[in-house]
Amino acid sequence: MMLEWVTVILLIVIGLVLIIVELVFIPGTTLIGILGFVLAGIGIWFGYATLGTPIGHIILGLTVLVSGVAFFYSFRGDSWNRFALKESIDSRVNEEYQHNLQLGETGITVSALRPQGMAMFNEQRHEVQSKxxxxxSNTTVRIIKLNQHKIIVEAVT
Structure with a gap:
């Protein structure tokens, strides 16, 4: 009799833990959550099958109650704040990179522009973009537009 109780409790507890892990740590429906539901369901079914219908109803009710309380406190409490991302990234790409190029300056493409690629201007490689x-590659290009960190070029004919 004791082995049946231990089996039922372990199946349900492991199932609920897997469901909470799936909800909190793994987004979407994954194998972990499905396995948790299956284990909890097997635990409840095993309780009905071995301990009888009245005890099975009590096990089902307690499982629903405990899972509701666990879900409520796991999402409500500050217990998960240590896992949450609290920092924000406020920097930008290539902030330290300042080019000294001018409109109309010509250079040669190092790679093919499809529409982005690399070109040489004043013996320096720059990432450029065509229209x-x-x-x-190895085509002479001219700068037609300069934005902050974007260099727009066209082929010189």
Missing amino acids: GEFIS
Whole structure:
């Protein structure tokens, strides 16, 4: 009789723990959550099968009550704050990179522009972008627009 109780309690507890782990740590429906539901269901079914219908009803009710309380406190309390991301990234890409290029300056593509690639201006490599057309490598290009960190070029004909 004691072994049946231990089996039922272990199946239900492991199932509920897996469900909480799936809800808190693993987004979406995954194998962990499904396995948790299956184990909890097997625990409840095993309780009905071995301990009888009245005890099975009590096990079912306690499982629903304990799972509701566990879900409520796991999402309500500050217990999960140590796992939460509290920092924000406020930097930008290439902030330290300042080019000294001018409109109309010419250079040669190092790689093909599809529409982005690399080009050499004043013996320095720069990431450049065409207006959408394909420009093959070793083509002379001219800067037609400069934004903060974006260099727009066109092929010189």
